[in-house]
Amino acid sequence: MNWRPRRSLALLMLALGAAAAGWVRGEVYQEPDAFVAEVFGTRPEAKVLWLTKDIQAQAAAILGHPPAQLRQRYWSDAHRSVWILEEIGKEEFITAGFVVADGRIEHVRVLVYRESRGGEIRYPAFLKQFRNSKLAPDNTLDRSIDGIAGATLSVGAMERMARLALFFDRMSRQ
């Protein structure tokens, strides 16, 4: 590889610029809208959970960093709630949809994957581990999630998002 850093990084920066301009959106497996519509059959009105200081503190403990925004959009009916969450794996955001029913994760799907490695987290064989999981009293999952070689950070991000979805669901029902 005889790439000069100038050239290789200029190419990288072009890609970053394109990403910033919205030209490159990562690997979109399903539009978040379509995910919500699939869960409910139709698209219900969005609701918002305002992150109070207390919720922010608990969310920060789950994520390992403060939540990015002060309100979280979600969709729900009497039993289920849908949360579209984003978390960084290594360098890029992973967008995932979580369906929570009666305090347990009913369904998880990776909607957009932007990292260059670790996309195996989208496979059902990995995602099925989250099914029926719930929050333990210390806001961890009630089970351990097996990792994927080469996708450790993406797996970690998925686990954090799963915990956050369950936590937000609990907060939204209080």
Add this chain to the structure above:
Amino acid sequence: MLFFLILAVTGLILNHGAWLGFDGRYVHAGWLARWYGIQSEAPREAFRSGHHVLVAANGRWLLDGKISGERLPQPVGLIELADIFAVASETALYLFRDDGELIEKLERGALPGAPVQAIGSSARGIVLRTASGIFTSADALSWRPLTQRSVLWSAPAELSVAQRQAYEEALTPGVSVQQLLLDLHSGRFAGRYGPVFVDLLALLLAAVSLTGAWLFLVPRLHRGRH
């Protein structure tokens, strides 16, 4: 010695970048951007609304004098309402509390249409002009088509040459720490022949190790025979 130190330190940081908090970080320095051949763009205009000012360039925003994030889209406007303000780009709408804290970032599914062409304010709240029409919302949750036309649209204000230069410095494009470490570790940072130099150093290190082992073991083996 220095080279081996660089190799060891960059290797360690690369392996533990997440734990050390380097992932997703950028280094902003004019000389570094020039070294990498990254063209820095000077901002041409600013968006002003009431108490807030936004200048954007090189994927970075200078919002009320504070750098706000990386790899952000070019804004199309900024508006201020009672206790919030909003910045629109073609593909997203950012709602901020008056103190600059992000309330929510709305993307495609949450917007009434895309691309967003302009943002304005009216008595009803936020107004977006999109390819699908003009829409308004008081809470950015539900949008309705806007029929009345009394909208105050956000428009950019030209910057003076001195302002452009000052803002360009503040908005210097960044190089990701991950990329920088990889280039330092592999030698690519030094250009085309950097990796060859690192390869030679690796071979030299291997030779030193082997000859060292040889010098240590051979006298002992000879002594054992006698």
